[in-house]
Amino acid sequence: MDDVVMPWSVGIRFAHASLQTLAEDAGIDLLHIKGPTVDESLLDGPRESIDADVLVRPEHVQRLLDLMHAHGWTTQYRFEDGSAFEHASTLVHPFLAPVDVHRRFPGFSARAETAFDRLWKDRYAVPLAGVSCQVPSVAAQRLLLIVHAARAGALAHSDIRRCWWDATDEQRGEVAQLAGDLSAEVALAAGTGRLDEFVGHPGYDLWKALSAGERSQARVWMARVKAAPTRRAALRTALRLLLPNRRRMETRLGRPPTMREVAAAYFSRSRTGTRELVALFRASARERRGR
Structure with missing residues (x-):
């Protein structure tokens, strides 16, 4: 046979259900996001996901990670091995789909605790694999997507078409209000064609680059x-982006x-970065001279 x-x-659904069960037994607050948790009103067909995503208080x-282990x-x-936002940790299981455990959501500049409290306030439950799982409000799902x-x-x-352009004025107003509560106005503007309203904002260059697929x-x-909130955070970000990611090298x-391989990756990354920076500075100088 x-x-x-x-x-x-x-x-993926069983992964969501398993985490919800573990969380409830341990008094852990988490919200299930994206993938199969998206409200039917925001869908125009089945969603394909490669993992389960949860946002944790x-x-x-750490309590959830210890419990999962x-x-x-x-x-x-x-x-630290993920994006420059350092927002999620990926865990794998012998029988279940991988899970991304989010401690914050990129684009929400409010303190992580404040952002979670705001999303938790308007949560509701949906069944996944027979387990009642907590998800953000529909307005929050629109913003997340x-x-x-x-x-x-x-x-x-x-997702942008369904969540914004096909939405009513009232629904867009709810999303905009929530973005204000979460300090996510720049990220929302980047996704809805209004980023020029935020020229000069510390996050403008970053979201312009990301949304344009730079x-x-x-x-x-x-x-x-430039988008880092403090000088210390800026220095840490700069170093992280310069150094090779050993964990991802190990996976590859x-x-x-x-x-020797780490050193070679460092010099290769440094050489490429330096070459691009020189070209960028030269381009900027030419632009200034042409004005």
């Missing part, structure tokens, strides 16, 4: 450093990288 393989979409994050989950990528698409440079994505690592690097190689 051939082995029966669980459909990926079913594995910041002070509960005790129940067969393994950390594939730490928060728009900002996520903008960060990926997918301004033509159907390919220049130097431009994105400078924008991320199938083994821990050697010191």
Whole structure:
């Protein structure tokens, strides 16, 4: 008899249900986001996901990770191994779909605790694999999907069309109000064609680069450093973007990288970054002379 393989979409739902059960037993607050949790009013067909996504109350994050580790989950990528936002950690399980545990959501500039409280306030429950799972309000789901698409440079994505352009004035007003509460106005503007309203804002260059799918690592690097809230955060961001990601190298190689491989990756990254920065500064100088 051939082995029966669980459909990926079913594995994702079971992952959501498993995390909800663990969270409830331990008094952990989490919200299920994206994927199968999206409200039917925002869909025009089945959604394809590669993992389950949850947003966790910041002070509960470590408790959830410890609990997941005790129940067969393994950390594939730490928060520091992900994007420059360091917003999510990826965990894998022998039988369930991978999970991205979010401690914050990129584009929400409010304190992580404040943002979670605001989203938690208007939550409601949906059934996933027979378990009642907590999800953000429909207005919050609209905002999450728009900002996520903008960060990926997918301004033509159907999520933006359904969540913003097909919405009523009242629904767009609710999303805009929530974006204000979460300090997500710049990210929302990037996804809805209004980013020029925020020229001069610290996050303008970053969201312009992200939403445009900027390919220049130097431009994105400078924008991320500029958007950092403090000088210390800016320095940390700059160093992180310069240094090779050892965990991702290990995943790609199938083994821990050697010191020689890490050094080679560092020099390659530095050389490429320096070359792009020089070209960028020269282009800026030419633009200034032409004015």
